[in-house]
Amino acid sequence: MLRSSMSDRLPRPRSLAVSFATITILVTMSVCAEARGRHYFHHRSASDDRNSAVRARANANSDPVIGEHRGFSAIVVDANSGRALYSRSEHELRHPASVTKVMTLFLLxxxxxxxxxxLDSPLMISQxxxxxxxxxxxxRPGQTISVDNAIKAVVTKSxxxxxxxxxxxxxGDxxxxxQMMTRKAHALGMRNTNYENASGxxxxxxxxxxxxxxLLGRAIQERFPRYYRYFSTPSFAYNGALHRNxxxxxxxxxxxxGIKTGYTRASGFNLLTSVxxxxxxxxxxxxxxKTAYTRDRIMAGLIExxxxxxxxxxxxxxxxxxxHAAKAQEQLAQEQLAQEQLAYERTQRAERAAERAQQIAAERLAYAEPQEEPAGQPEPFGRRLNAPVPAAAIPPQESAERPAVxxxxxxxxxxxxxxxxxxERRGASPSAKARAGATPVAARDGSTTNGPRKIDVTPVSTTPSAIRGNGVKSQAAKADAARPGRPGWMIQIxxxxxxxKANQLLVRARSQLQGFPAxxxxxxxxxQRGTETLYRARFAGLEEDTAQSACKALKRSGFSCFTTKN
Structure with missing residues (x-):
């Protein structure tokens, strides 16, 4: 009876054939979907869409797509009237991907x-x-590309x-x-836009x-009709390779x-067009x-x-x-810069005060005279601790001297x-100069003299061309004549x-900072400050925004920097 009931539960031969065919079809569809998934996203169910945010938070450490915004959104704007003809989720946050490059070219x-x-200016390629x-x-790093070819490469090859x-x-970096891109976006009315890089x-x-x-698509062609034509470039040939739009x-x-496409895993397939x-x-x-094909088909339908x-x-x-928006952004940037400069100056004042106190203490220690003790009267232990040390008792390598510079x-x-x-390079320390004649000073050749050695220092030309190694001006040229006469902004480092040393500081700043403004x-x-002669290391010939950007980049590289008008 038991065997009979079990046999009744088994599928009929015809049912087995149908089941086998069904399984075969499902496996084939799965393989095809996997092959398509190498290029396009898998279709997500409605429940996956509802729980995507939860999964993103739960897998924040393992999911490479962090903060994804690839839900569908679209808008069609009548550029003649400014009226929206179609919209769907048009104010929801999305990742722009390579459509970012439209703003990059806007600033260019x-x-x-x-x-x-x-258009023929060379752009340096950094590491x-x-x-x-x-x-x-x-x-490769060190190569250059003209502005004209750079625009075409961004539009076609992305x-x-x-x-x-x-x-x-x-x-500069x-x-x-x-940050300039974000400020420009807000000034144009793109209130919900933030940029972190220039490529997307x-x-x-x-x-x-x-x-x-x-809004950006309308602004760039209205503002730059002469350069907007680049967005309709169908292909671009460079170094023997053809790059299609x-x-x-x-x-x-x-x-x-035009104008631009964009794609990342987090954004999906984006397209900004003008017709x-x-x-x-x-x-x-x-x-x-979901795919480039469906994006293009949707766009063509919306246009028609x-x-x-x-x-x-x-x-x-x-x-x-x-x-008002541009002024507010600029004011915020100025306030941040002023706070940084104020904090820096406070630190400098504190360091100078501490340094001066150390110098005074060192000078008192170096010039102290031996003290004679009364006969038969032992010195208190505490007094011995505070007694000045004779200069002769200080080893040469430990004697406290005022810094040479x-x-x-x-x-x-x-x-x-x-x-x-x-x-040592200058020949003698300031404290040794003050005691000239009292103690012989060792020269570089091993001889001694009762006075400080006079070191002949060849003045270095302070013109920009000499700093770059293009030539040496007359030794009699004055540093004041090196100031560029062109009005604008300067940065001092x-x-x-x-x-x-001032020249070397300028060379090091230019060599260490990637993309230093050309x-x-x-x-x-x-x-001249009293009896002191100082040399300021400066860069001039900059616009205000470029000077501020370069100054921030220099500070991140370890330099001190501030901006000023020329």
Missing amino acids: FEQLEKGRLR HAAAQAPSKLGL ANDIACAIAENVA EHSFA LPDPNQVTTAYDLA HNHLLGQVEGMD RRRGHHIVAVVMGG ENIDGGSSVRTAAAVSEDP RPAFVSGGQKRPADDRDA GATDDQE TAKAFTEKV
Whole structure:
């Protein structure tokens, strides 16, 4: 009876065949889905969508996609009237991915418009830029690329290394450039946008919205009609390789003139476009597409459905920067810089006070005379501890001397601790000079003399060309003549009583800072403070924002720095 009931539960032969076929179909579909998943995202169920935030927090240490924002959002704006023709989740945060490069080029176009750069200007590739993740052009550190080719590489190849190089050549370093990007975005009205890099490579804090990107798409073509044409470049040939534009709708959708695609795992597939047709003009954004194909199909559909719904007459005001927002951002940056400078000056004053106290104590110790004790009266133990030590009793290597080079602080100049080697190079210490004739001073050749040796110091030319090694001016040239006459902003990184040290400080600053502004002119300035002669190490010929960005980068590299008007 038991065997009969078990056999009744077994499937019929026909059911087994159907089950086998079903399993085969499911396995085949799974393999195909896995193959497609190498290039596109897996489709997520509704429950996965609801719990994605919970999973992200739970797996924050293991999930490489941190802070992902790849939900679908879109907007279509009538550029003639400024009215939104279609929108969906347009104010929700998303990652811009390589659409970031539109703002990178916005700031580069500003440099071209102001004459700070030309299309044939070379951009230096740093080690940091060359190390960026693909997609990239693949230039090596030390190589250069013209601004014209850099724009084409960013538009077509979406080259991350070139975007980084643009940032470094404009602002000194990528972080400072990203801050400039964020300030510009807020001034344009992109309130929910924040940038952390110039390329769009993954960063959880690099966010924007579809609404903000549509605003940027309108602003860049209204502000720079001469340079906006680059966004319609179909392909770019460089070093024997042909790079095609990632925007597949160019040439496929009537009237499309740009502008940029973007993709990361955290963002999904993004696209910002502009279309002009029969007097109509729309700017559209699609973010968080599942695949490049579905993103393009959605975009093409939105264009066809809305292109004729907008106005054919321009009534909207041009997108302009909000002076109040720009001023607020600039004021905040100035306040932060002022606080940093105030803290630095307080530290310098405290160090100078402590140093002066040590010098006074050392001088008293060095010039003290032996004290005779009364006969037959032992000295109290406490008094022996406080008694001055005769100068002759101090070993030469331990005698307290005034530093050969007293660090000078002039309006934010950088302090440098002196060492015994500097004193030896100059021939004698100040304390030895004060005791000239009392104790023989050993010279470098082993001989002795009753007075300090006079060291002939060859003055170093303080012109920027001499600092860069392009030649040596006349020894009689004065340091004051080296100040560039062009008005603008300067940065000072130190002040010392040794002109050669000031020159070396300028060379070291330029060599250690990646992407140092090409417009910076190095020079030393001679100043007289009482009986002291000091040499300020400065860079001139900068705009205010560039000077502040370079100064911040120098501070992060260990230099002291402050900005001032020329």
